[in-house]
Amino acid sequence: MIKKFFITGTDTNVGKTIVSSILLKKATMSGYQTAGYKPVSSGGQKKSSSFFNQDAILLKKSSSIILSDREVNPIAFFENAPPHILSKFQKRSIKKEELSLGLSNITKKSNWILVEGAGGWYTPLSCKDTFSSWVKQEKLTVIIIIAIKLGCINHAILTEKAIISDQIKCGGWIANNIFPKDKYNMHYIQTLLNYIKSPFLGVVPYFKNKNRINFKKIKIKLPK
Numbered sequence: 110m111i112k113k114f115f116i117t118g119t120d121t122n123v124g125k126t127i128v129s130s131i132l133l134k135k136a137t138m139s140g141y142q143t144a145g146y147k148p149v150s151s152g153g154q155k156k157s158s159s160f161f162n163q164d165a166i167l168l169k170k171s172s173s174i175i176l177s178d179r180e181v182n183p184i185a186f187f188e189n190a191p192p193h194i195l196s197k198f199q200k201r202s203i204k205k206e207e208l209s210l211g212l213s214n215i216t217k218k219s220n221w222i223l224v225e226g227a228g229g230w231y232t233p234l235s236c237k238d239t240f241s242s243w244v245k246q247e248k249l250t251v252i253i254i255i256a257i258k259l260g261c262i263n264h265a266i267l268t269e270k271a272i273i274s275d276q277i278k279c280g281g282w283i284a285n286n287i288f289p290k291d292k293y294n295m296h297y298i299q300t301l302l303n304y305i306k307s308p309f310l311g312v313v314p315y316f317k318n319k320n321r322i323n324f325k326k327i328k329i330k331l332p333k
């Protein structure tokens with residue numbers, strides 16, 4: 110059976126991409142043919158005449174199957190701003206059919222797919238539609254990445270409630286220690302365990318050196 114997950118987070122910059130890369134590596138180690146998909150990105154870095162998006166590069170590198178840049182990230186905006194605003198200014202519409210087409214292409218080549226959203230749960234794709242409605246349409250199982258920092262408990266509760274009220278399956282949550290450990294980290298996680306009823310998949314440690322991550326040492330469960 111093909112497994113398809115959607116990674117959301119309590120906000121932008123909470124570790125969705127880095128945790129996605131870890132999940133992809135773990136799923137590869139478990140024998141799956143894995144693929145990362147970033148349907149819509151904003152924020153690029155120049156590469157000769159073109160540009161590339163860092164999230165898409167990391168997802169591509171962490172996938173076990175070989176995909177082109179475009180297959181991983183069909184819709185890419187250079188500026189770093191909400192995609193639907195860039196879409197309007199650049200007259201480049203973001204159609205849910207295009208997102209689905211890219212996903213179905215990847216589905217033909219792999220059996221464990223991880224889709225990274227943009228921003229948080231209710232990031233718009235247009236003035237009328239949010240990313241979440243596409244997630245519902247595609248029946249993806251959602252994983253919430255929670256960066257352990259001030260404000261995350263409220264954001265995590267809101268995010269899980271929104272997913273459940275949208276009648277979408279929440280496959281679990283991961284606590285990401287985005288900052289060096291402080292004495293309250295465990296208390297944040299304990300509080301989250303009390304409030305968030307979706308499965309707890311584990312804690313990602315703070316990385317001093319992000320280029321030397323030992324994936325085998327990170328104890329997170331793969332979502333079901």
Ligand SMILES: Nc1ncnc2c1ncn2[C@@H]1O[C@H](COP(=O)(O)OP(=O)(O)O)[C@@H](O)[C@H]1O
Pocket residue numbers: 118120121122123124125126127128164285286287288313314315316317319
């Ligand atoms: N566990 C961690 N340890 C150290 N740095 C982290 C950790 N998680 C995320 N970061 C850093 O925080 C920033 C945001 O992470 P990223 O995965 O790009 O977030 P998002 O995809 O949610 O925007 C990046 O610079 C990333 O390397």
Ligand SMILES: [Mg+2]
Pocket residue numbers: 125126127164225
């Ligand atoms: Mg990201």
